[in-house]
Amino acid sequence: MKYTRMTSAVAALSATAIFAAACGSDSDKSSDSGSGGAATAEAKSGGDFTGTYSSFPDYLDPALSYTAEGWTTLWPNYTGLLTFKHAEGAEGSELAPGLAEALPEISEDGLTYKLKLRSGLKYSDGSPVKASDFEHTIKRVLNLESGGSAFYLSIEGAEAYVKAGKADGDISGITADDATGDITIKLATKDGQFSFYLAMDFAGLVKGDTPFENATDKPAVGYGPYSITEVKPNRSVTMTKNPNFTPLPDVPEGKADSITINVVKNQRRQAQDVINDQVDFLIDPPTPDQIREVKAKAGDRYKEEITNSTYYYFLNLRTKPFDDERVRQAVGYAVDERALARIFGGLLAPSCNFLPPGMIGYEKVDPCPWGEPGTADVEKAKALIKEAGAEGTEVTVWGNDEDPSSPVTEYLADTLNSIGLKAKPRIVDGSVYFQTIGNQKTKAQTGFANWFQDFPSPANFMFLVDGASIQETNNQNFGNVDDKEINKLIADAKANPDINAVKGEWAKADKLLVDKAYVIPYGNRKLTKITSSRVNFDAFQFNPVYNHDLTTLGLK
Amino acid sequence: MAEATQPAGVPASGTPAPAATANVPDPVAAGLWRASWRAIKSSWAGRLSLLTLVLIVASSLAAPLWANHVADSGPLTNHLTDQIRLNGELTDVVSFEGIPIGPTGQKRFFLGADANGRDIMVRLLYGGRNSLQISLVATTITLLLGTLFGLIAGFFRGWVDSVISRGLDILQSTPIILLGIALGVATALGGINLGIVKIPGDSLFIPALIIGVIQTVYVARPLRGITLSLRERPFVEAARSQGATNMRIIRREILPNLGTSLLVLAPIIFAQTVSYEAALSFLGAGVQPPNPSWGTLISDGLDVLVSAPHLTIIPGAVLAAMVLSLNLLGDVVREAIDPRGMVAAAQKDEH
Numbered sequence: 001m002k003y004t005r006m007t008s009a010v011a012a013l014s015a016t017a018i019f020a021a022a023c024g025s026d027s028d029k030s031s032d033s034g035s036g037g038a039a040t041a042e043a044k045s046g047g048d049f050t051g052t053y054s055s056f057p058d059y060l061d062p063a064l065s066y067t068a069e070g071w072t073t074l075w076p077n078y079t080g081l082l083t084f085k086h087a088e089g090a091e092g093s094e095l096a097p098g099l100a101e102a103l104p105e106i107s108e109d110g111l112t113y114k115l116k117l118r119s120g121l122k123y124s125d126g127s128p129v130k131a132s133d134f135e136h137t138i139k140r141v142l143n144l145e146s147g148g149s150a151f152y153l154s155i156e157g158a159e160a161y162v163k164a165g166k167a168d169g170d171i172s173g174i175t176a177d178d179a180t181g182d183i184t185i186k187l188a189t190k191d192g193q194f195s196f197y198l199a200m201d202f203a204g205l206v207k208g209d210t211p212f213e214n215a216t217d218k219p220a221v222g223y224g225p226y227s228i229t230e231v232k233p234n235r236s237v238t239m240t241k242n243p244n245f246t247p248l249p250d251v252p253e254g255k256a257d258s259i260t261i262n263v264v265k266n267q268r269r270q271a272q273d274v275i276n277d278q279v280d281f282l283i284d285p286p287t288p289d290q291i292r293e294v295k296a297k298a299g300d301r302y303k304e305e306i307t308n309s310t311y312y313y314f315l316n317l318r319t320k321p322f323d324d325e326r327v328r329q330a331v332g333y334a335v336d337e338r339a340l341a342r343i344f345g346g347l348l349a350p351s352c353n354f355l356p357p358g359m360i361g362y363e364k365v366d367p368c369p370w371g372e373p374g375t376a377d378v379e380k381a382k383a384l385i386k387e388a389g390a391e392g393t394e395v396t397v398w399g400n401d402e403d404p405s406s407p408v409t410e411y412l413a414d415t416l417n418s419i420g421l422k423a424k425p426r427i428v429d430g431s432v433y434f435q436t437i438g439n440q441k442t443k444a445q446t447g448f449a450n451w452f453q454d455f456p457s458p459a460n461f462m463f464l465v466d467g468a469s470i471q472e473t474n475n476q477n478f479g480n481v482d483d484k485e486i487n488k489l490i491a492d493a494k495a496n497p498d499i500n501a502v503k504g505e506w507a508k509a510d511k512l513l514v515d516k517a518y519v520i521p522y523g524n525r526k527l528t529k530i531t532s533s534r535v536n537f538d539a540f541q542f543n544p545v546y547n548h549d550l551t552t553l554g555l556k
Numbered sequence: 557m558a559e560a561t562q563p564a565g566v567p568a569s570g571t572p573a574p575a576a577t578a579n580v581p582d583p584v585a586a587g588l589w590r591a592s593w594r595a596i597k598s599s600w601a602g603r604l605s606l607l608t609l610v611l612i613v614a615s616s617l618a619a620p621l622w623a624n625h626v627a628d629s630g631p632l633t634n635h636l637t638d639q640i641r642l643n644g645e646l647t648d649v650v651s652f653e654g655i656p657i658g659p660t661g662q663k664r665f666f667l668g669a670d671a672n673g674r675d676i677m678v679r680l681l682y683g684g685r686n687s688l689q690i691s692l693v694a695t696t697i698t699l700l701l702g703t704l705f706g707l708i709a710g711f712f713r714g715w716v717d718s719v720i721s722r723g724l725d726i727l728q729s730t731p732i733i734l735l736g737i738a739l740g741v742a743t744a745l746g747g748i749n750l751g752i753v754k755i756p757g758d759s760l761f762i763p764a765l766i767i768g769v770i771q772t773v774y775v776a777r778p779l780r781g782i783t784l785s786l787r788e789r790p791f792v793e794a795a796r797s798q799g800a801t802n803m804r805i806i807r808r809e810i811l812p813n814l815g816t817s818l819l820v821l822a823p824i825i826f827a828q829t830v831s832y833e834a835a836l837s838f839l840g841a842g843v844q845p846p847n848p849s850w851g852t853l854i855s856d857g858l859d860v861l862v863s864a865p866h867l868t869i870i871p872g873a874v875l876a877a878m879v880l881s882l883n884l885l886g887d888v889v890r891e892a893i894d895p896r897g898m899v900a901a902a903q904k905d906e907h
Contacts, residue, residue: 268862288654289863339636343671345654401840403859407672410846414634414672424758427845429741 043255043536043554051281051553052264052273056234061215062204062222063140066147068547071201072283073261075546076254077124077239078204078222081115081134081183082195084456084545085250086552090358092543093308093456095199096250099129099223100183103195106497110190113198117181122244123207124227131176131183133208138174141202143167143212148202151454154194156186167212192497196455201546225254225551236262239550255539255554274298277532281540283548285528288345294530301533304526305542306349308356308453310461311340312521313412314437314478319445321390321421322479328517330384331446332370333377334419335412337522341374343407348523350374354461354513356524358544360499361458361506365514373522381419395423398447400433405448412446438475449478450525456545458506459494465513466490481518588819588893595892602888605881612878616684623678626663631682632846635673640664649673655863668866670856672846680871683848687875690764690843691829697768698825699818702775707814709776710783711806721780724773732770733835739766740841763842767832774828775821782817786810820890827882834875850875 057070062078065071083098085091097103099121104113121129142149142162153159156173173186187194197203206220219228225247226239240258247253262279264270271286273279275298286294294302315322315331322328337350352368355361371377385391395416399409409425416423426447428436437444453460463469467482468491489509493502513519527547531537536556541549596602615622623630639646642660649669650656656669659676667676709720727735740763747757748765755761786792792809800808830850836842837851845852850871857867 287859287862289860291653292655292863336637339634339673342636342650342652342654342673346652406845410632410672411634411636413846414632417632425846426757427840429840 043539043552044556045253045255045257045554047256047534047555048258048260049256049280049535049553051259051261051283051550052270052279053261053282054263054265054267054270054284056263057216057237059214059216060219060228060231060237061144062201062206062220063137063144063148064146064214064216065201069283071545072547072550073228073237073239074201074204075224075543075549076226076551077219077224077228077242078201078206079224079248079251080137080199080201080203080205081117082199082203083250084199084543086252086541086543086549088541088543090360090544092541093358093360093545095195098199098248098251099205101181104185104198106195110192110495110497111187113185113187113194115183115185115198117183118248119181121223121246123221123223124242124244125207125221126244127207127221129205129223130178130208131181132178133205134183134203135171135174135176136208136210137203137205138171139167139169140206140210140212142171144214146202148200151197151200151202154187154189154191156188158188190495192493192495192499193455193457193459195497196457196460200455225251226259229258234263236260252551254551256550259550259553271530274530274532277534280532280535281548281553282530283527285345285347285526286530288347291345291347298530298533301531301535301537303529303537303542304347305529306357307525307527308358308456308544309451309525310351310354310356310521311348311408311448311450311523311525312354312519313446314444314449314519315446315517316444316479317482317518318440318480319443321388321393321395322445324388324390325517326384326388327390327421328520329370330381330388330419331416331520332517333384334381334415335370335520335522336376336415337373339376339411340408340522343404343411344523344525347526347528349526350523351521352514353510354465354519354521355458355506355510356453356461359453359456359458359461359506361493361503361510363507363510365511369515369517378418385420391420392422395421395445397423397425398433398437398444399425399427400430400448401427402430405430405433409448412448416446434476435474437478438471438473440472440475440480444478447478449519452525453545457494457499458503458510459490462490462494462506462509465518479519481513483512483516483518486512486518588816591892592819592889595888596885599888601884605884605888608877608881609885612684612874612881613688616681616688619678619681619685622681623675627666627675627678628664629675629678631674631679631848633674635669635675638673655860656867658864658866667870668864670853670867671860674846676853676867676870679848679853680850680874683850683853683871684874686760686843686847686849687830687833687837687851687878690760690767690833690849691826693761693764694767694771694829694833695822695826697765698771698775698829699822701769701772702821703779703811703814703818705772706776706779707783707806707810710780711787711802711810713784717780720776724776727770728773728777730770732832733839735770736766736832736836737839737841739770740836740839758844758847760843760847763833763836767829767836771825771828771832775818775825778821779814779817782814783810786813816893819893820886823882823886823889827879827886830875830879830882850878 053069057065057073058067059065059070062074065074079098081098081100082095085094085096099117100115101118104115106113117131123129138152141152157171161169161171175184206222210220225245227242229240230238238260241254267284267287270282271290271294274282315328317323341348341350350373352365352373397409397413399405406427413423413425436442437447451461451464464476465481467487470477470480486509489505493505496502529542531540536554539552541552543549596606635649638649650673656671657665658668665675670676705720709717743762748755792805795805795809833842834851837849838855843849843852853871854868861868
């Protein structure tokens with residue numbers, strides 16, 4: 001998922017992972033989740049629950065929503081042909097059949113996906129779910145120019161459909177038979193990640209007559225354990241149990257009778273309310289200075305979860321002094337992840353890898369070439385800078401004005417100064433930051449970058465360092481990393497739809513990135529789970545893709 | 557033959573301008589300074605505010621001394637993983653949860669640290685330097701531009717006055733903070749590039765220029781009113797009848813008579829400038845991080861307001877003391893040299 005605003009509550013995180021940080025952190029006594037696995041007890045059904053968000057979901061329309069608030073809210077209401085398992089840890093990243101009977105049958109050339117819709121399914125309004133609704137769902141994503149439309153442009157005829165600009169046009173690559181439930185998707189270009197796209201919220205099925213317009217005020221009819229029954233724009237949203245829902249093997253029934261989510265801007269008040277049992281859950285972490293209080297007063301209902309995210313410094317290989325590997329290595333030696341964890345208020349798991357620990361293909365880079373995360377060797381860094389003849393080289397460190405980018409940027413500038421470079425930070429408005437550093441004319445030398453997964457595949461991270469993704473403008477390979485070996489590993493691995501078969505390639509690419517100091521990863525963001533005392537805390541799951549799984553919210 | 561231009565305030569006839577008919581009091585510069593100083597000395601508010609100002613300015617100027625010889629830390633130096641001995645125990649400068657240490661009363665971290673482990677006392681002193689530098693430059697710009705536009709508009713009247721006055725109307729009708737934010741954000745990225753003149757985005761001159769320009773109206777308007785009045789005075793008529801050019805009349809007859817107004821306006825504008833600088837920096841459109849200013853320091857402390865209130869309170873208190881002192885000093889000076897509030901009246905008339 002695209003870059004996040006952390007100021008008001010780590011707002012747009014898209015996914016999380018539950019594995020413990022493989023790399024150590026200093027004096028971290030937080031209750032990070034362990035190696036995942038299912039919750040220990042099942043919640044009781046019944047009860048009306050309330051939760052709070054810092055900001056209202058961007059859209060209450062699965063075709064459009066592209067923020068954590070939106071995805072967390074919509075997942076229990078809209079199920080796609082495929083879905084991710086309602087589980088924690090690695091299991092929660094696994095693809096599972098949703099409205100389809102089974103995972104897709106993929107042709108040998110990787111261009112044709114065949115699925116069959118389960119029979120007898122009914123939407124929340126009682127009308128039948130039809131195979132042709134899938135094409136309508138994808139048409140809405142494309143026609144509404146959703147941020148997720150790029151995922152579906154590989155379908156044959158999708159680009160022509162967009163170009164034609166007719167909502168009721170046809171996507172030639174999708175054929176559906178309402179009588180048999182057969183759905184065939186033909187791709188114009190091979191995309192090994194396509195099954196993941198089918199499980200994303202964008203592809204959550206909506207009824208075939210859903211208008212081609214933003215349905216936030218009057219949410220579309222869908223299929224899921226819940227249906228949205230009341231929306232007060234920018235204030236609250238209520239979902240109640242869907243009476244027409246039939247549990248599916250990987251889509252269980254919800255526990256709560258109803259869940260109301262209110263927008264409360266004040267994060268401090270949010271945490272106080274949940275500590276005092278006035279609210280049942282939050283999705284945003286408490287403010288750093290509240291964490292101690294939360295741990296003291298409600299430690300048994302507070303947990304930190306490591307997300308599938310990566311925070312790193314990019315180093316532009318096309319600009320001096322980072323075209324010299326020794327200078328990049330020096331940065332690796334000088335950056336102290338312990339220091340950065342403090343800037344994150346402890347909600348950062350230090351890491352040396354670019355891939356997050358919850359991701360398939362993650363193999364801890366061990367030993368980390370720059371010393372274990374949480375150590376810094378400034379003297380060695382100084383020596384490397386001297387050896388490279390880069391002493392006194394002027395460096396602009398780019399960052400944006402959203403927390404924690406600004407202090408993280410200032411930290412790097414100070415660190416670079418301490419090793420002999422002449423650095424100064426350049427903080428720009430968050431709304432233009434990534435476009436600015438993604439423009440080759442800016443010649444951004446180094447700076448803050450982060451990424452949260454859209455879907456649980458290394459491909460969703462590695463495109464950030466893929467030579468093939470370098471562009472003149474809107475470039476997301478900020479460091480212009482273009483290593484033939486890495487490029488080949490990425491190209492081969494992402495073409496293969498069997499992610500487990502290529503995890504070795506992903507791990508190798510990850511290690512090469514670190515060894516050659518193309519980027520300086522320093523950690524993975526943590527989110528928190530906090531509930532009221534009546535909630536069955538252990539049963540309330542934290543899914544690596546959709547974060548807080550509201551279908552598991554229930555009574556003790 | 558009498559010189560067409562007499563010493564300031566003295567009309568060509570050689571008779572001092574009667575105070576009752578003049579729009580400004582006796583504007584002899586040396587007298588003004590003396591009168592102001594006497595007023596400050598004789599009033600407790602004057603003495604207290606001057607003492608506060610001197611303390612703040614002197615300590616800000618001494619920032620490098622404190623940083624190098626006492627705190628042993630620069631204003632931008634991070635100490636995120638450092639520990640210091642406090643009451644015999646090693647204590648994190650910034651805790652693992654990101655909570656910075658509070659005031660220690662020791663040489664290092666005398667007023668505590670910020671979220672990046674930077675010494676607040678050092679940053680406060682350097683922040684004061686930056687804030688004062690910006691305010692000084694901005695006030696100078698405001699007084700120069702305000703005098704220029706006020707003088708030209710009031711002296712030439714007609715279409716020149718109309719153009720300048722409408723320009724000032726537009727400037728005044730725009731919310732000043734919003735205008736400042738817009739300009740600040742626009743220039744923060746690329747700086748100012750006017751061909752020969754290039755100012756980098758993080759230069760302190762940019763906020764100074766922005767504040768200086770947007771405040772022009774508060775000086776230009778009253779000075780225009782006073783100039784309109786002065787140009788009709790007999791000594792100006794006398795100069796004109798003796799063949800003095802417009803430029804000479806402005807330079808020798810009008811401009812010196814604006815001294816009182818400028819002296820009264822200067823501390824008020826300076827106080828206002830300090831506030832605007834803090835506001836713009838607080839909102840991210842003034843001093844660019846990591847450079848400190850009182851506004852950025854207050855902003856930096858907001859996230860940990862409960863656990864580390866000193867981060868916000870200390871710079872806030874210094875800022876308040878500075879503005880209050882300037883206003884008090886301005887009042888004392890105004891009462892001494894503009895007892896009938898003519899500048900204020902001119903300002904009011906213009907509004």
